[in-house]
Amino acid sequence: MSLGKTEVEYISRLAQIEVREDDVDGVAAKLSNILDLFTQMEAADTQGIEPMAHPLDAVQRFRADVVTEVDQHEKLQAIAPSAAQAHYLVPQVIE
């Protein structure tokens, strides 16, 4: 399977990873190699097989509905790239 420019641009948008114009072919080639590996799966007969999402046959546990966390925004925001007045900051979002 070989990817073209359109697919690479689409994946780049999904993943929010920039692929520079002059890198598109190289990225397409490398991703295509990996997708070729995936085609090996086609041969396997998986009819009637349940998909397995998890190695454990366990079920979800619960936590009690109690507040256990304290305010630690100062500690968390000390490592934030940009914060002011206890808010994380991003370039303006126009809605």
Add this chain to the structure above:
Amino acid sequence: MSWEVVIGLEIHAQLTTKSKIFSGASTEYGAAPNSQACPIDAGMPGMLPVLNHAVLGKSIMLGLALDAELGMRSVFDRKNYFYPDSPKGYQTTQMDFPIVGQGKLEIELEDGTKKVIGVTRAHLEEDAGKSVHGIVPGQTGIDLNRSGTALLEIVSDPDMSSAKEAVAYAKKMHELVQYLGICDGNMQEGSFRVDSNVSVRRPGEPLGTRAELKNINSFKFIEKAIEIEIERQIEVIESGGKVVQETRLYDSEKDITRSMRTKEEANDYRYFPCPDLLPVIITEADVEAVRVVMPELPDAKRARFVSDFNLSDYDAAVLTGSRAMAEFFEKVVALTDAKDPKMCANWATSGFSAALNRDGLSIENAPVSADMLAGMISRIIDNSISGKIAKQVFDAMWQGEGSADEIIESKGLKQITDTGAIEALVDDVLANNPDQVEAYKGGQEKMMGYFVGQIMKASGGQANPGQVNKLLTAKLKA
């Protein structure tokens, strides 16, 4: 040619949990920015979700109330998209296996007709944070306090065919979730959010393209927005255009809907099972545990009020409009030994409710409790005071002057029921008004009202009106 309208609603109900759906951070509204966003809610590296037990029972309760199939095995999925208020870059939600499956809800329209609206599903998910503008110019601030708050997204079938039906459904669901105590219903704080999917078509044709109306926080505006969106779509089609699938916002000042100017590339959310969470299993025991604490639902309560207390449909509907009011009313009835439920209903729906509305208070923080109101009504029933004096007593109670008995005592409002005393008043009035007595005897029976008024006035309003009438009639006819 006629048009058919097709509406489906997606309602996000914030569940009344103390902590978040996947973390131990508080959900209290209005806290300082990011003070309730723990590392899990902020999507920090290495952090993991563990499911809040409280969401299980609340989901089962809604499922039972909607007569729905329960998702005995439900699965959390990741819905992938980038946005600053979505800290992990995905929302944890339920796609293929929701916790509540197909159910239904009956609505009643203004003309009294009833209609059953299908509920496709209700699934658990986490809420996002909030964007805040104006902190730093050119920047948007992110507050993650709401991030991770537990939501049930309740999705209806596209069964509604008018704005009125849609609002009746939304109101009914709003009443229901509050009755169940699973959501506080506060629309201003965003605890109950309604998104409407609206489309139109010619009868017999397949479904038209729908537009989604989002972020409308009152029923009145939901109705208006749907109405003008229907008009807009019909206009677009009739003038040869095509309806575009998009999200539209309602501008209540201009009374128009307008397209949300986001890049309309089709979303590809890449749902897949969340590997940090395991399948959620509901056992029969879980369902039973909810069944025994399940409150009586509004429709059942309404019917019971009509049959047990002989109330009108209207009164029963008003009283069951909220669970708190219904419980208040039933308490008053019980405390007055159910001697006059109708009178209890009148006081609850008029005097008491009017005072609440006037002062913007809720039942929980009203100055007159069910005990106090019952105390006063008991004095009406035992003829200690008249209905008219009761209004005075009620106002005094509302002002915090004490219980009905204390007020009646301190203000000397007790009704005069002593026959001798009333007889003396009657005699006095008749003796002082010979001309009017003559006129009465000459056939002017309306003079009766004049005499009663004079006697009540002389008694300071405290004479028992029934006894006054009886004695007066006897004397005049003698």
Add this chain to the structure above:
Amino acid sequence: MHNLTIKQMSEKLHSGEITSVQLTQHYLDRISQYDADLNAFVTVTPELAISMAEAADQKLAAGDAELLTGIPVAHKDIFCTDGVKTSCGSKMLDNFIAPYDAHVVTLMNKIGMPILGKTNMDEFAMGSSSESSYYGPTKNPWDHKAVPGGSSGGSAAVIAAGLAPLATGTDTGGSVRQPASFCGITGIKPTYGAVSRFGIIAYASSFDQAGPMTRSAEDSAWMLNAMAGFDERDSTSLNREKTDYTAELGQSLKGLKVGVPAEYFGAGLDPEVEVVIKTAISEVEKLGGEVVEVHLPNKDLAVPAYYVLAPAEASANLSRYDGVRFGYRCDQPTGLEDLYKRSRSEGFGEEVKRRIMVGAYALSAGYYDAYYLKAQKLRRMVRDDFTKAFESCDVIMGPVAPTSAFNIGEKSDDQVSMYLADLYTIPVNLAGLPALSVPAGFANNRPVGLHIVGPYFSEAKLLNIGHQFQQVTDWHKHMPAQYQ
């Protein structure tokens, strides 16, 4: 001092013959002597280590100590450590001072195990050579031209060179066992869910599992006792009774049924590695083991299935690196999309970006069924193969990797051949089984590990097999000459 077993070290600490400060300082001295060249550490924390050692000495003096109290440890830089940089080998987290500890770190801190530092690794644990680290490749102590394996290559190198007595690792597709094999040390990947993932930076959540990396199987058993156990903060943590992983050490291997899959010895296996593995298995036979033939017919499908599923999970797990709340942010973003795209393209290395993109693609509309769902079905088939095999044997033995360590740069341009080299380790992660790598000899003058895979929760048995093997062999005692 660095040639002692953990138990011997512990005895000397408890008897007062040595102090934790002395022991810790000894390792810190070795680190400053050797690591500039080896590049096995991203961060060395001498002050923290000594202050923790002092606290450990007080515990020892107060008689309040456990077996591992006072014994220093190096953590793979994927374990969050409160107040210490936790980079995950990435520029994205080069400035990330974790504000909390991973559960494993909390447990070991409580015991009083001084932290020597954070070890180098493939970026976000995505790799088999430790070459994709932002901090440059770690060298193999046996041969500086060779890779140490990956992704826990730093931890493996640290143990092999005697720069720490114990190190933590994580294993998503072989990342404990393969570097253990390449560096001639012992490493175990426990049953999925045995060790809490809380505070371990996620690569692929349904595969990630932490394990000990040590000189001997006995050392691993003691260390696993400290790392494993139920944690209510991890939904996938197993709520089982506390296991003593040293409990079976000393048991005889008489009658042990050793499954050897014929499929493991086909084309692609280095002949010298094959000799080492077969010799090792015959050693186990001498100890009383009986070889039975088993089959794992779907083993070749495991690699493609894994490289669909793990990147799919990773593509979502790594979406949180968006330049907003922590980590790298690009310079002067012009808008939201620019912030995301540039922060992520500049902050992530090539292999990480590739796996994120492959994962996003495998989940995207139109490909989900053919890739993701198909791979999930294969995952079950691979697991069922093991279940069936364990009906006729107690454990399965074979190679960890088809070759001994390859040269730095040799495969860095050919992802697919690097992926295919994980063929022996990956099926174990798909199934969530425990598996051990123990040093078994040398091929092309570089170490080779024997792979021992067991049924769920058979860690104690696997560790005893490794221990018995190490009673009759001395591969685990070999050290590269320059580090002795």
